Amino acid sequence: MLDRIRIVLIGTSHPGNIGAAARAMRNMGLEDLALVTPRCDPRDQEAYSRASGANTLVDAARQFDALEAAVADRTLVVGASARSRHLPWPMVSPRALAEGLPQALASDGARIALVFGREDTGLTNAELQRCHQHVHIPTNPDFSSLNLAAAVQVLAYECRQAFLAIDETATPAANATTGEADQPFGVEWDNPPATHADLERFFVHLESTLTAIDFHDPDNPRQLMARLRRLFMRAHLDSMEMNILRGILGTIDKRLHDRS
């Protein structure tokens, strides 16, 4: 999917922005960069410096004399636009754009261009009107001018999110819910969860030790054990953490015994 998305930069003034856009693209798995009438040398040292390893994209970037040529083979052209224009145009949010990508790319020949304008003046009305739709990145109304590479970063990130969402649902065994349930903390964990029986034994031990050190009075329990239960249960202890906590309690018991 991502290989059928082209980023088109029109009239870029700062080579650093071209390099930074290339880096943002490659970070998110986009590889197709087109430059329309850049107002700088795209192979300037500053471009490579900001590309920081995405030099291949800078080197491979094709240059065009007009937007028309850069998007000729595209089936969907989307222009990044900060402003609403005189003539209203279909406008989507970055998220809606990304979520629509699988559908937009459903047919074999489908190809997309995301078009970004000049640092100072954006896209012209003529350029905006060459787009099927516009995408607007929601910004602070008091400070709305995004850096060019930052805008590329946001849209490339949203494209990748949409791509990953497809990937997650692509295998028969998997849906997002299952994946989530398998990884309660969002990463592969290093120890299995403690069992309920372990947990109950721990609470018995905890209450016994807290009573022995005179922190807890079973005849006047207030809500102490309930609060400690609530804390440790919502943490979803793993088996090693359980062993550590039992080990701490056992050591406290031993010290008390040493004393007596």
Place this chain on the structure above:
Amino acid sequence: MLDRIRIVLIGTSHPGNIGAAARAMRNMGLEDLALVTPRCDPRDQEAYSRASGANTLVDAARQFDALEAAVADRTLVVGASARSRHLPWPMVSPRALAEGLPQALASDGARIALVFGREDTGLTNAELQRCHQHVHIPTNPDFSSLNLAAAVQVLAYECRQAFLAIDETATPAANATTGEADQPFGVEWDNPPATHADLERFFVHLESTLTAIDFHDPDNPRQLMARLRRLFMRAHLDSMEMNILRGILGTIDKRLHDRS
């Protein structure tokens, strides 16, 4: 909501990245920038040049000597992490983080820090272990190193999306989902969250007590304290639970003292 989110940059080398991060923040409506031991002059001309109008954020950025001080008043500390570490830690995607913000900020005293590491080496293990959870921006596995300001841009963008989503539902018509989102654990909680500073004082006390009872050997720490940090940080302790745990430690200390 956005005014209770602090961006913390640790050991930044390039003033341009500080300026670009400030611009990304202000574009998305974030204003609170903290710098921990920057390895450059944050008021360098390059910072202002890349800030491009977000100079006020650069000027207002507070500097700290350690992460600890920059997050002392925070109730949720989230570290941006590119890698999975030896010790798995609760990990969220930028979207899940953003969608959880209304919950995380439900109580009046709640404050969040999003922590970003050095351009070259990221966050240290010690810094990562001061975080309740980590956030990983999904990237191309073949080219995964995001520019610092680009990472700030992506997370700030997601925060703004979550903010705008609340705004859309913040009408009397709001549904059950909204009500749920107002509550950190799905219900109205009885105590405010513990602050980061409280938590760090607890960990100091915990380590001291575990050493005193000979359960922990600071000269051969293995991963004991890291595991206990991970456990108590992901439980998101409230202030009363914190008092109970400190009370237990104090009582153990007293019993040891009685003995000697």
